[in-house]
Amino acid sequence: MLEVLDTLVAWRARTDAVRRGGATLGLTMTMGGLHRGHASLFERAAASCDVAAATVFVNPLQFGDPADLAAYPRDLAADLAVAEAAGVTLVLAPPIEEIWPAWPASTATTVHVAGLADVLEGEGRPGHFDGVASVVTKLLVATGPCTAFFGEKDFQQLCVVQRLVADLALPIEVVGCPIVRERDGLALSSRNARLSAGGHRAALTLRASLEAGRAALAASPCVEHALEAMRRVVAGEPLVTLAYAAAVEPSTLRAAVEPPRGATVRLLVAGVVEGVRLIDNVAAVVGP
Ligand code: PAF
Secondary structure, three states: OOOEEEHHHHHHHHHHHHHHHOEEEEEEEEOOOOOOOHHHHHHHHHHHHEEEEEEOOOOHHHHOOOHHHHOOOOOHHHHHHHHOOOOEEEEEEHHHHHHHOOOOOOOOOOOOOOOOOOOOOOOOOOOOOOHHHHHHHHHHHHOOEEEEEEEEEHHHEEEEEEEEHHHHHOOOOEEEEEOEEEOOEEOOOHHHHOHHHHHHHHHHHHHHHHHHHHHHHHHOOHHHHHHHHHHHHOOOOOOOOEEEEEEEEOHHHHHHHOOOOOEEEEEEEEEOOOEEEEEEEEEEEEEO
């Protein structure tokens, strides 16, 4: 039976009670718009913890573009059905005033993860990761000790969260989970629903560019060649505007310049298709 709470006080009391009863808590934070990618996180939480919990909150602080915020899907009943089917038994779905009482005025306290928040997606979306880090910190503090599951699809977000949890010594274990893809390889995202069939086909070049980069790095340690291969693939698809193609050291997100053979780097790509910003990434081992 799914229990849905909407205040931080009730959430804190309920998650405390779970732990006091000797059970472990697995948390997945979401903004709703739930799909199979989220369900895979819920299932992982349910399989590895006694109680699988989830938050559903569309966080306005992480949207730079008001149109993007307005277009974000909101259907709590559908989200709860997805969560329950995937083994979640406890949900926090707070109204905006519960999390950001002063909204649309800003709060005095925000969380900024220097360095990690300012590159890649952070460059194209100023303030985005401050919004993410602030809400994640608030929700983690309210939840208390737990294991928190984050998808690798938002690889930079995962790094930001890992770093803030370490820096603030929060009693949380962060677990990164593999990207879930459509059958044709497109990384699942609630934004995919905004693409036409042609846009969807065009978006597949993002994955193709990562594969080209991965193959290039497996054959030679030259990062610049790999990045050129990635850019070439995207340039061949007129419906996609490349935002960036990058190869980074996976925990610092610093550009991988001369990675040694055998090292694993993360290749990331972002592009805009039919006005929709999409991201994808993959691990690549430097060869030969
Ligand atoms: O990944 C998301 O859906 C959001 O960025 C998160 C972690 C729920 C914070 O609002």
